[in-house]
Amino acid sequence: MNAKILTKENLLSFVQNLIKTGEVVGVTKKDGKFAFDHLKRASDLVLDYDVTLLPPKKYVMPQRETLIKFNVKPEVKVEAVVEATPFTLIGVHPYDLKAINQLDRLFEENHVDTNYMKRREQATIIAVTPTRASKWSFWSSMNSIFVETGFDLLLTDIGGRYAVEIGTAHGDELLKKHAKFEEAAPADIEKLESIRSALPKMCSADRKINALTHEMTAILEIHRKSELWEKRAEKCYSCGSCNLICPTCYCFDVKEEIDLNLKDGSRYRVWDGCLLEDFAKIGSGENFREKRADRFRHRFFRKWSYLAAKLTEPACVGCGRCSSVCLPDIADPVKVINELKEEK
Amino acid sequence: MESLYRPELATITKAAPMTATEKYFEIKLNSGRELGHKPGQFVEVSVFGVGEAPISVSSSPTKKGAFDLVIRKVGNVTGKIHNMTAGSTIGIRGPFGTHFPFDETKGKDILFVAGGIGLVPARSFINYVLDNRKDYNRVTVLFGCRNPNERLFTDELSLWAKRDDVEFLETVDKPLDTNWKGNCGVITTLFPKIKIEPANTFCVIVGPPIMYRFVIKEALDKHIPRHHIYVSLERRMKCGVGKCGHCQINGVYCCQEGPVFKYSDITHLEEAL
Amino acid sequence: MTKPKVAFFDFASCEGDQLQIANLEEKLLELLEHVEVVSFREVMKEHSDDYDIAFIEGSCTREADEARLKKIRSNAKIVVAIGACATIAGINALKNTRPLDQVRKEVYGDNAKWYETYAARPIDAVITVDFKLHGCPIRGDEFLALCKALLTGQKFVVPDYPVCAECKLAENVCVFEKGMTCVGPVTRAGCGACCVTQGAVCWGCRGLVDDPNKNAHKEVLDKYGLKAEEVMNKFNLYFAYQGGPK
Secondary structure (H helix, E strand, O other): OOOEEEEHHHHHHHHHHHHHHOEEEEEEEEOOEEEEEEOOOHHHOOOOOOOEOOOOHHHHOOOEEEEEEEEOOOOOEEEEOOOOOOEEEEEEOHHHHHHHHHHHHHHHOOOOOHHHHHHHHOEEEEEEOOOOOOOOOOOOOOOOOOOOOOOOEEEEEOOOEEEEEEOOHHHHHHHHHHOOOEEOOHHHHHHHHHHHHHHHHOOOOOOOOOOOHHHHHHHHHHOOOOHHHHHHHOOOOOOOHHHHOOOOOOOEEEEEEEOOOOOEEEEEEEEOOOOOOOOOEOOOOOEOOOOHHHHHHHHHHHHHHHHHHHHOOOOOOOOOHHHHHOOOOOOOHHHHHHHHHHOO | OOOOOOOEEEEEEEEEEOOOOEEEEEEEEOOOOOOOOOOOOEEEEEEOOOEEEEEEEOOOOOOOOOEEEEEEOOOHHHHHHHOOOOOOEEEEEEEEOOOOOOOOOOOOEEEEEEEHHHHHHHHHHHHHHHHOHHHOOOEEEEEEEOOHHHOOOHHHHHHHHHOOOOEEEEEEOOOOOOOOOOEEOOHHHHHHHOOOOHHHEEEEEEOOHHHHHHHHHHHHHOOOOHHHEEEEOOOOOOOOOOOOOOOEEOOEEHHHHOOEEEHHHHOOOOOOO | OOOOEEEEEEOEOOOHHHHHHHOOOHHHHHHOOOOEEEEOOOOOOOOOOOOOEEEEEOEEOOHHHHHHHHHHHHHOOEEEEEOHHHHHOHHHHHHHHOOHHHHHHHHHHHHHHHOOOOOOEOHHHOOOOOEEEOOOOOOHHHHHHHHHHHHOOOOOOOOOOEHHHHHHHOOOOOHHHHOOOOOHHHEEOOOOOHHHHOOOOOOOOOOEOOOOOHHHHHHHHHHOOOOHHHHHHHHHHHHOOOOOOO
């Protein structure tokens, strides 16, 4: 293992240098919790957070993204829009990075989604090893503790100092250009390794899915007709909260807006959620997933079966956000899969 | 910039009402290029300032220089396009999706079963077959709609009825107060009137969601093999490129692996029919 | 093309929705490129009964309102109910949960007998309403979106999902996690969860979604320690006309 060492002070000035040279987003405090936000100064950055309200996905797949611009008068004109400018994303946890890696594959496969890919190319990602887990997280069960790719740099707090692992040549260059660092000593590497080996135990013991990831898919398939779906969905608000906070959800709706001059306008996509009542409704009024239970089940099957077939792993990274935002407490994958497993 | 979502401009060259809710449009791409679709594929139609809607191409690829759409007025995009006339500019993305088995069926018998506006996508294949008539064996077309006022392409229907190389049967659920003299009853009532050689027959079924189960049962009762039955399914195909998630049938993107499906490929998908 | 003529009317309300429109200022001037306002008590003296689009604020709370509403309906091609009082009877409907005589006495005292009143109703309980602009008050940008839809011959579509969806998008900390409660999970979105974003809770001013899971929310409110009466009060503030928990 190879790593550089940044003192806390040097990390701060590294971040400050990045802020001076471009757009930087990082984890900040918000209302007693944490959120990725535009970073005004390095001292606002929080690296010992548990989980952010929304995943950093919002920077590679914005909530609202313009796809085309058009004029309807005096003659119809249309142009493609790709909104992509360079930015640095600091403080991404491995599970959220794993989700971004999955999105990269899904937006690239078959038809390359230029809007996503171009923006993604502009992102410099500085990941950070978690120092604590939220009480809902179950990333240990989803193999999302460690990521090998997707980051330019990976920071780990080794007790007052940060070990920096280099993921890309761009990350290396950035570090050399903007940071004062030392080579890691053998003792630093030892510390780093011991921190990494303790990570699987960071999620609390009751946040464990009692199956390996590929077994989870099988459990769902066997219990497709289980009463659990209906029973849990009885309490479902169809509010889509579980979709909208999810780092791997990428369904979108496409909307249109025309200016008040009634001449110029744009078409844009916005986040959507398969739990929302009208998600599968067509113009004639037919709704192909009208029942709450069907929508509720679809989310699980999409993540553990349909997308898992494409990705060769479930499209869930165990961040626990869906479990934490669901007021009736029905959306938690840990409980759902463990309960299904116990069913005959 | 290469973009999945930028429509190309197209012009409505003909527009004519067909029924109270359906209107016919002939479309030319402004670039002059052929759409290059296969029978059964769809396009995303843009009305700028309103939005996009997935619409089946109704003409056969054998028609050159322009293509046909028949649009039912159901929402904002389709409502707005109904007010458009020849010369208006719209946007087109596509063609998208899978197509009817025009190759596999060569030398075979084909049984078309179209209900209501299911005739719109089916027509792209029917006309393809009729334009290449010698490539196919027996051709049977069954068409049913709710009442005589909802019949589409009435000129073509009478042409098909007159041809001796096509067996054409049609029915209406209710004749209302028209002077309809033909068959009355739902489309499945036409099945006893036809004779087929099941092993040599491909069956293409397009219609409203409710129709499929009943018609498929008739086809299976006639011993047509499951892998010879094709359906075209309607879903909310918002992006057309397998990203937005709205058209998923279980794990299958209707805009990618559909809209045309082989029945034997979807029997295990409970959300399909 | 002649500009469509637009008129504004108010019934039992605070006129706060029309104020939202008046507050659009330069946007309102831009809108005037496309429409002619023939009646708008908050900003002009003139009035005409010749109009195409009628915007109606306020609830119907007495018999005399009905004739006036019917006249507006017969004059206008399109009727839009604006604001909670007009769309769901708003907080006016609070009185519907109590004996009317008592309510009247509380408000008008000894003069109660001079004031006519009955259970508050939304506009569409009396006349056909083409579109509804929800909220207490309405949002200026949603008013403009509706105007653009009407001007371009489109149906105006309002969301049919709960406020929670937009609250997540706003990246708010859930009020339930902050020791408060709200009715966002059953309330129609479209507001961008503005109240929660500002540190308050959702009171439900846009009314219930089409298929609210009221039972589930009752259970949740109970779990978070609300007494049955408090749950009723939560639901009745804006949903009294649409119906509280069963």
